[in-house]
Amino acid sequence: MYVNKKTPIMNILSNLHILLIISSLNVINSQIIQDSCTSSILQNLNAQIFFDTSTLICSNVWSSEGFILRTSQAGPSLWSFVLSAPNTNSYVAIGFSPNGGMVGSTAVVGWVANDGSATMKKYFLGGKTPSQVVVDQGNLQIMNSTSSIISLSSRIYLAFQLVINQPSQQLVFAVGSNNNQAPAPPSFRLTVHRNQISVAFNYASGQGSQVSTSYSSLKRVHGILNAVGWGVLLPIGAMIARYLKHIGSYWLYAHSSIQLSGFTIGLAGIVSGLILNDRIDINVAKHKIIGLIVITLGCLQIIAILIRPSKDSKVRKLWNWYHHNVGRVLIVLAAFNVFYGVHLAHAGSEWNVTYGVFLGIIVTIALSLELRLLTQED
The missing domain is CATH 2.60.40.1210 (Cellobiose dehydrogenase, cytochrome domain)
Incomplete structure (x- = not known):
């Protein structure tokens, strides 16, 4: 009877001992x-x-x-x-x-x-x-x-x-x-x-x-130059050539001036990117390759303008096809690379939103003008 009466107390003490051990282990694990x-x-x-x-x-x-x-x-x-x-x-x-x-x-x-x-x-x-x-x-x-x-x-x-x-x-x-x-x-x-x-x-x-990076300003300049040059001016210049030919020869001057400005600003952006690539430890090989393709296509467009055949030339139709399609590829690649560059730089959503809104406006205007152009042709 003595043993039986003590058993519950012993069980309680034993359980308390186990709880203390578990608590100690939890403290150790926490540390x-x-x-x-x-x-x-x-x-x-x-x-x-x-x-x-x-x-x-x-x-x-x-x-x-x-x-x-x-x-x-x-x-x-x-x-x-x-x-x-x-x-x-x-x-x-x-x-x-x-x-x-x-x-x-x-x-x-x-x-x-x-x-x-x-x-x-x-x-x-x-x-x-x-x-x-x-x-x-x-x-x-x-x-x-x-x-x-x-x-x-x-x-x-x-x-x-x-x-x-x-x-x-x-x-x-x-x-x-x-x-x-x-x-x-x-x-x-x-x-x-x-x-x-x-x-x-x-x-x-x-x-x-x-060590604060001294290249944050250079990153910002690189992004702004490329976004404005390749991502803003070139699409506007292309739209002028596509939809404003009815205003006479003024469209050509406006188109040429805007495209040349876009190329110059974009070239400065790519040069700043190459300088940045030599100074920071980050792997941006894909972004760099796309940028070099864009600048190459831009140079080809300038060369094409310099050797543009006359309107009555037999190769003028082929030249037009080349000039228009290379320009379209250039604009698409440039827009993609702007978004990709923002992603690589972790620049924040405001950059994507700002450029995305502009691009959305440009596309909306272009679609409206394209529908109007098709209607006039019919």
Whole structure:
């Protein structure tokens, strides 16, 4: 009877003990998942990091992507780094740059493959294409005996030490695309990054500040010039040639002047784009190719005007067919590339809306005039 009377109390105590254990586990898991500069998460990783982490200075170097950098000087020519970032089934990278850009940097890159295996590699970023990013190359001397990569819950930790008097203060951080394709042997080739940032880092204070891009104005100028030149003036000039021939020879002067202005402004836009492409680390190959096709077609149109046959020539009909259709292709490609450029620049919906409204008005007017022209012919 004594045992039976105590059993409920023992059961209650046992259940409370289990609840306390579960609560403790939840606290631990919460600490593991949510890393921050105020957490003591590295204490849970001491057995997997092969150098002293007690003196590391913490900095939220890239808040929007959840990148946290901990670093300190471990010796006269030895520096310790621990980079923490969300595990997005792609790579995370820290690059040490000579000029703040990705090209010319040496980067430490880590990722977790689909099978759960974690890998950390050194890369030299010799260019903007994946083939120019060379694995196991670069001017950083990494202490391999102290390097480790840790996948813990929803985050990945890159721990390494550099043998160097003073690391570069121009740091570049990048995160790979969310395509669930980690770099694979034997090439370990990196795909184009989804996002990247340049940070001017102070090792003494542990403070990093994003390097503001000096090319935002150039981007804006590039977009405006191309939108106005190729995307606005050329369609207007084409409509004048198509629907205003009844006003006499004035249509030709207006058409020629507007098209030449559009070509000149558009050419300036493409030149600014080529300058921009040399100065920023972004892959815009398709946008660039379409732009070069547009400028080529524009040059062909000018050449066609210079060799335009007389009205009574036998080839005038063929020339008209060529001139009209090349112009139509040019206008369609230019309009598409304007929208595509806005998309690549993440310029915001207001740019698309503004140009889309204008294009809608132009198309509506063109359809109305085309119907009127067909009616008159009937």
